[in-house]
Amino acid sequence: MKILHISPELTPWSKAGGLGDAVAGLVKALAAEGHEVHVVSPLYGSVPDQEKLGTLIESLKVNVAGDPLRATCRVRKIALAPKAEAWFIEHNEYYGAREIYPAQENVAERSCFFGRAALDACLALNWIPDVIHCHDWTTGLIPVLLNTTAKGTLLGKSASVLTIHNLQHQGLLSKRIIPFLHLPEWLFHPDEIECYGGVNFLKGGILHAHKVTTVSPTYAQEILTAEYGFGLDEFLRRRKADLTGILNGVDMEEWNPATDKNLAKNYDAKKLTNKAACKLDLQKQLNLSPQSDIPLIGVVSRLWEQKGLDLALPVLPKFLRNGKIQFVLLGSGDPTLENNYKKLAEDFSQSAAVRIGYNNALAHQIEAGCDFFLMPSRFEPCGLNQLYSMAYGTIPIVRATGGLADTVKTWNEESADGSGIVFNNSDSPAIEWAINQAIKLYSSQKDFKSVQKTAMSSQFSWSTAAKEYLRTYKSAIQSVS
Ligand code: ADP
Numbered sequence: 485m486k487i488l489h490i491s492p493e494l495t496p497w498s499k500a501g502g503l504g505d506a507v508a509g510l511v512k513a514l515a516a517e518g519h520e521v522h523v524v525s526p527l528y529g530s531v532p533d534q535e536k537l538g539t540l541i542e543s544l545k546v547n548v549a550g551d552p553l554r555a556t557c558r559v560r561k562i563a564l565a566p567k568a569e570a571w572f573i574e575h576n577e578y579y580g581a582r583e584i585y586p587a588q589e590n591v592a593e594r595s596c597f598f599g600r601a602a603l604d605a606c607l608a609l610n611w612i613p614d615v616i617h618c619h620d621w622t623t624g625l626i627p628v629l630l631n632t633t634a635k636g637t638l639l640g641k642s643a644s645v646l647t648i649h650n651l652q653h654q655g656l657l658s659k660r661i662i663p664f665l666h667l668p669e670w671l672f673h674p675d676e677i678e679c680y681g682g683v684n685f686l687k688g689g690i691l692h693a694h695k696v697t698t699v700s701p702t703y704a705q706e707i708l709t710a711e712y713g714f715g716l717d718e719f720l721r722r723r724k725a726d727l728t729g730i731l732n733g734v735d736m737e738e739w740n741p742a743t744d745k746n747l748a749k750n751y752d753a754k755k756l757t758n759k760a761a762c763k764l765d766l767q768k769q770l771n772l773s774p775q776s777d778i779p780l781i782g783v784v785s786r787l788w789e790q791k792g793l794d795l796a797l798p799v800l801p802k803f804l805r806n807g808k809i810q811f812v813l814l815g816s817g818d819p820t821l822e823n824n825y826k827k828l829a830e831d832f833s834q835s836a837a838v839r840i841g842y843n844n845a846l847a848h849q850i851e852a853g854c855d856f857f858l859m860p861s862r863f864e865p866c867g868l869n870q871l872y873s874m875a876y877g878t879i880p881i882v883r884a885t886g887g888l889a890d891t892v893k894t895w896n897e898e899s900a901d902g903s904g905i906v907f908n909n910s911d912s913p914a915i916e917w918a919i920n921q922a923i924k925l926y927s928s929q930k931d932f933k934s935v936q937k938t939a940m941s942s943q944f945s946w947s948t949a950a951k952e953y954l955r956t957y958k959s960a961i962q963s964v965s
Pocket residue numbers: 500501502503505784785786814815816841842843844847866867868869870
């Protein structure tokens with residue numbers, strides 16, 4: 485199969501959260517199945533090692549309105565596998581900034597441009613994909629283009645698949661994008677892409693893609709409800725027959741404690757003694773007291789409402805004050821949340837450490853060095869960190885929502901076969917209960933080790949996910965009219 489992915493993030497070149505990891509992992513797995521896979525992403529100013537990229541198309545005229553000079557870009561490339569390449573859309577005015585999602589005025593234009601450029605690159609190269617797989621809101625108007633403006637081109641027979649990694653972010657932007665993409669005016673209708681007087685990118689993708697997927701079976705159910713639907717549940721219900729949830733996987737080349745180069749010592753499920761060395765290393769690095777007898781709980785996260793970390797704030801001091809836990813957080817986002825967590829670390833300097841910012845090496849060290857990993861999400865489409873935690877023998881403490889509910893099996897005193905601690909309510913008392921459970925589990929090292937073993941033997945592979953995506957691609961191809 486010829487498969488084109490279009491994504492605003494692609495690890496290791498660009499990553500703001502799990503999306504970059506998910507697309508990179510899936511592309512690798514599809515290529516390993518023998519398919520021809522290309523993935524298109526913008527060439528942000530922050531993309532490392534740009535000198536290593538080759539040129540695929542020196543000057544591509546992209547089919548958008550406006551100044552022809554501004555509508556031209558260069559397409560760079562790098563090989564990922566024998567039949568897989570990453571293509572980067574180089575356009576300094578749109579993507580030259582270092583941030584992936586900068587607060588730029590032309591956000592609608594810059595978001596559409598790389599998707600349109602991806603289609604035009606395929607046409608220019610006469611490489612016609614069987615499936616065009618779009619990721620999240622920035623790519624939402626591509627299935628709309630394929631059903632309208634691009635219908636009469638060679639791409640008119642390509643199937644489209646949209647994966648929703650996060651329904652909260654929809655791209656509700658100016659209707660000026662309609663003439664920019666040469667889209668027909670009739671699309672500006674409440675049953676189409678119109679929304680509150682603007683254009684809703686994700687809604688366009690939901691209505692026009694041949695198949696819609698999201699990143700876990702539970703989230704696929706949740707988004708059909710008003711509670712989790714962010715206003716689009718009605719349109720998702722219309723597409724229910726074409727909606728599936730496919731769990732993300734773990735890229736074991738990146739997230740494997742036996743080979744991870746970021747760690748003080750490597751370890752595996754058979755020999756966990758070196759995990760203790762990772763804990764000590766992390767404690768030293770963060771100036772925490774080097775205690776091995778109390779659990780170290782970690783967080784690596786975007787600090788936004790989704791992640792529910794505001795709900796943990798009133799709870800953590802109770803445990804830190806009594807010396808029951810140590811705590812480390814790495815993240816950035818909402819300034820109030822950042823400040824509140826910084827204050828927590830100031831108040832408990834021996835037992836809590838907070839690092840604001842993005843730091844990939846530290847993220848790996850936290851996964852390895854902690855005993856538990858906290859994810860009290862209000863909603864979680866899939867979540868990768870709980871999967872990484874399990875692979876590292878670090879017990880996830882999660883709220884039963886979305887992919888967290890699908891991947892972590894709860895431990896309790898009666899059933900010793902859990903892989904984590906799962907709680908139901910999205911509130912502080914539930915988090916307090918879960919941390920108490922963690923302390924109880926840690927106090928019996930026999931039980932703790934057994935949960936660690938179960939967690940480490942849980943398998944979430946991209947190869948399994950790729951096979952499910954291939955089934956979805958086949959049925960998308962069948963529904964092309
Ligand atoms: P989301 O995509 O909603 O942010 P996921 O759990 O799917 O949540 O993925 C988050 C990814 O981003 C993980 O790989 C995590 O390690 C990484 N990450 C998040 N915040 C940071 C940070 N501050 N520094 C380094 N990595 C981070």
